[in-house]
Amino acid sequence: MASKWRKAKIALGLNLCVYVPRTLEEGSSSIDATGRFSDAASLSPSFSPRSRHSESRLLAPTTPTPSSSGLRLAKISNRSSKKTCAICLGTMKPGHGHALFTAECSHTFHFHCIASNVKHGNQICPVCRAKWKEVPFQGPTSDPPNGRARINPGDWPGDDAWMTVLRRLPPRRADSNRHIASLFQAPEPTVFNDDEALDHQAELPAKHFPTRGVSDQSSIRTLEIKMHPEVSAVQRSTSQQNFTVLINLKAPITNSKNNSGRNQANLPPISQSSRAPVDLVTVLDVSGSMAGTKIALLKRAMGFVIQNLGPSDRLSVIAFSSTARRLFPLRRMTDSGRQQALQAVNSLISNGGTNIAEGLRKGAKVMEERREKNPVGSIILLSDGQDTYSVCGPDRANPRPDYQSLLPFSARGSGNSGFQIPVHAFGFGADHDAASMHSISETSGGTFSFIEAEGVIQDAFAQCIGGLLSVVVQDLRVSIECVHPGLHLNPLKAGSYGTRLGNNARMGVIDVGDLYADEERDFLVSVNIPVGDSSNEMALLKVQCAYKDPVLKETLTLEGKEVTIQRPEIVKERVVSFEVDRQRNRVQAAEAMAEARTAAEKGDLSIAVSILESCRRVLSESISARAGDRLCVALDAELKEMQERMASRRMYEVSGRAYVLSGLSSHSWQRATARGDSTDNASLVHAYQTPSMVDMLTRSQTVLLGGSLPQPSVRPAKSFPLQPQPR
Numbered sequence: 001m002a003s004k005w006r007k008a009k010i011a012l013g014l015n016l017c018v019y020v021p022r023t024l025e026e027g028s029s030s031i032d033a034t035g036r037f038s039d040a041a042s043l044s045p046s047f048s049p050r051s052r053h054s055e056s057r058l059l060a061p062t063t064p065t066p067s068s069s070g071l072r073l074a075k076i077s078n079r080s081s082k083k084t085c086a087i088c089l090g091t092m093k094p095g096h097g098h099a100l101f102t103a104e105c106s107h108t109f110h111f112h113c114i115a116s117n118v119k120h121g122n123q124i125c126p127v128c129r130a131k132w133k134e135v136p137f138q139g140p141t142s143d144p145p146n147g148r149a150r151i152n153p154g155d156w157p158g159d160d161a162w163m164t165v166l167r168r169l170p171p172r173r174a175d176s177n178r179h180i181a182s183l184f185q186a187p188e189p190t191v192f193n194d195d196e197a198l199d200h201q202a203e204l205p206a207k208h209f210p211t212r213g214v215s216d217q218s219s220i221r222t223l224e225i226k227m228h229p230e231v232s233a234v235q236r237s238t239s240q241q242n243f244t245v246l247i248n249l250k251a252p253i254t255n256s257k258n259n260s261g262r263n264q265a266n267l268p269p270i271s272q273s274s275r276a277p278v279d280l281v282t283v284l285d286v287s288g289s290m291a292g293t294k295i296a297l298l299k300r301a302m303g304f305v306i307q308n309l310g311p312s313d314r315l316s317v318i319a320f321s322s323t324a325r326r327l328f329p330l331r332r333m334t335d336s337g338r339q340q341a342l343q344a345v346n347s348l349i350s351n352g353g354t355n356i357a358e359g360l361r362k363g364a365k366v367m368e369e370r371r372e373k374n375p376v377g378s379i380i381l382l383s384d385g386q387d388t389y390s391v392c393g394p395d396r397a398n399p400r401p402d403y404q405s406l407l408p409f410s411a412r413g414s415g416n417s418g419f420q421i422p423v424h425a426f427g428f429g430a431d432h433d434a435a436s437m438h439s440i441s442e443t444s445g446g447t448f449s450f451i452e453a454e455g456v457i458q459d460a461f462a463q464c465i466g467g468l469l470s471v472v473v474q475d476l477r478v479s480i481e482c483v484h485p486g487l488h489l490n491p492l493k494a495g496s497y498g499t500r501l502g503n504n505a506r507m508g509v510i511d512v513g514d515l516y517a518d519e520e521r522d523f524l525v526s527v528n529i530p531v532g533d534s535s536n537e538m539a540l541l542k543v544q545c546a547y548k549d550p551v552l553k554e555t556l557t558l559e560g561k562e563v564t565i566q567r568p569e570i571v572k573e574r575v576v577s578f579e580v581d582r583q584r585n586r587v588q589a590a591e592a593m594a595e596a597r598t599a600a601e602k603g604d605l606s607i608a609v610s611i612l613e614s615c616r617r618v619l620s621e622s623i624s625a626r627a628g629d630r631l632c633v634a635l636d637a638e639l640k641e642m643q644e645r646m647a648s649r650r651m652y653e654v655s656g657r658a659y660v661l662s663g664l665s666s667h668s669w670q671r672a673t674a675r676g677d678s679t680d681n682a683s684l685v686h687a688y689q690t691p692s693m694v695d696m697l698t699r700s701q702t703v704l705l706g707g708s709l710p711q712p713s714v715r716p717a718k719s720f721p722l723q724p725q726p727r
Helices: 002-014 024-029 052-058 109-121 177-186 257-259 268-275 293-308 336-345 356-369 434-444 454-468 578-601 605-620 630-644 649-669 682-687 693-701
Strands: 099-101 108-109 134-137 164-168 225-228 240-250 278-285 312-319 322-334 375-383 425-430 448-451 472-481 499-502 507-516 521-529 538-548 552-559 563-564
Touching: 024 099, 099 109, 099 448, 099 693, 108 109, 225 538, 240 472, 240 538, 240 563, 240 578, 257 434, 268 507, 278 293, 278 322, 278 356, 278 682, 293 336, 293 454, 312 336, 312 356, 312 448, 322 336, 322 356, 322 630, 356 375, 356 434, 425 434, 425 454, 434 448, 434 507, 434 649, 448 454, 454 538, 454 693, 499 521, 507 521, 521 538, 578 630, 578 649, 630 649
Parallel strands: 278 312, 278 375, 375 425, 425 448
Antiparallel strands: 099 108, 134 164, 225 240, 240 521, 312 322, 472 507, 472 538, 499 507, 538 552, 538 563
């Protein structure tokens, strides 16, 4: 019995593929693992197996030191016979279809077992704990053309997509341990005002920018406004209730795309960069449940984020388990900043509980107390578990997590004033608290993404930062005014955006906030059409937008054309606007999802499924659906997926709730979210993707270790072109 228990412990510990730090009782006799592979660096897109310079820079040895949260793993020791693999405990016999690897310390393992082990940073022999100078490196798992594995003894080019290599690790760097140790051992300051100064040399004076009038439609950074009435004509002698007008807003595209055909040498440098720098704080769960593959994938995803931030962007990382700790202050991602960030992320180890509240509080503290501010600020929060340390609200009889009090002060507006610092939350796996994560994102103005498959985490981060690195509109406010004296606005429905009516419902305001490059927003506004007079035309509404350009640092005002309808004596044919119909379908689907979620939380899954089924039936009878509109097809596929995830209470608890909440987040903000494994049909999550999101997502899926990747779990965006309007 003892032998079986020992083998079980060995298998459990070694298959986690995690780094085992020195314990205090090991003392100086313990083998140091400071030269191991860096998960964040070696798996980041800039790493190439053919680049020795990249090796020495990114694979710098580091010594992880337990943080203040006490993230420490117990030492695991074992013995292995020559006939048994110490990792999988399986038999090792030549000629049985398994390649074997004999290390320089003379211990032998299955090649695929030890390759998987060292892939996540383990450079220590599992048997004798000797530190290796050469480790097996397994490339992507696609089969080689001739069915045989190859060994690359050096930097030979070619066949990188399926090649297996033996890699010699770079020598230790004497000063690398000192910096990482200081990150975890140095006491944190009481005030987080130690952020690195902004790069003011990269900014140009306002006088370098050309003066533009608000009516300059040729401006490369002008918001576009379009309006579509439900129908083009209403009979003069009749009135109509809840007449719908669609307001479509489209953000400008980045300067680099607009200037492709212009002489860019004559443009100011900041116009060529075309985007505003970002202050980003990542709040990462490193609790015990993140051990093994999860934390390795998290390090890889963070490596991707770090490598894709520019020298004017600043990053700070908060790690939390039972408590939280800031790994480093807001630091510009220059070459040295990136390397230090990669070393800090790679030094993370997993242990302890899940204190989301403390991590969020510390992330907000970084944002609130920074001395200087980049134009764009955001927080990324990732967790895979239930918050066991949450603060509670004032209702002690019904305690609930009070996350709103933990958000950055500048992000908590009064009334409907909107939010400036969104928290984009990522629920990782099947055990996270989807309701709490969604609540955090919804309150702050951010999105909630459901990462169902572990391998999608980097793609989810890539899509998010693809948007954050392309903000072209800030503090957008849409003002709507009735033109005809007999019109009054009905209550505005704008998803999660703040709205208000004024002047006896003759005016309305929608607080939209930030827009990414080429991003669109669609709002349906309804009015009651009175009986017409002798005029053949009636003016309904006019729209005005005020917003700030974060690059030019100008406040712009733009007015759209008045939307009008014809008032003939007789309307021969009533033709409903295709654009209005498809957006009405989107709103109806979102409302059905919210109703179904409410029913499911009450335990009425059958009612929830019937609500979704009824919505699918209504959508199928709409004009745009009968015309084969792709948006309607995607909506139907999404509603069907939700029905399937509500088939049982267990299925709803495991994935249904998170999937529905992520969908609601996407629709309420009209912004792309990640939803793990999507359906085979075009998922609506991709309908909100912007070109910058797609570009970053493509980079994540195609640039890894210098070779080709397996098929992506999150597919690139599919466009939903308007179908020809039926006549």
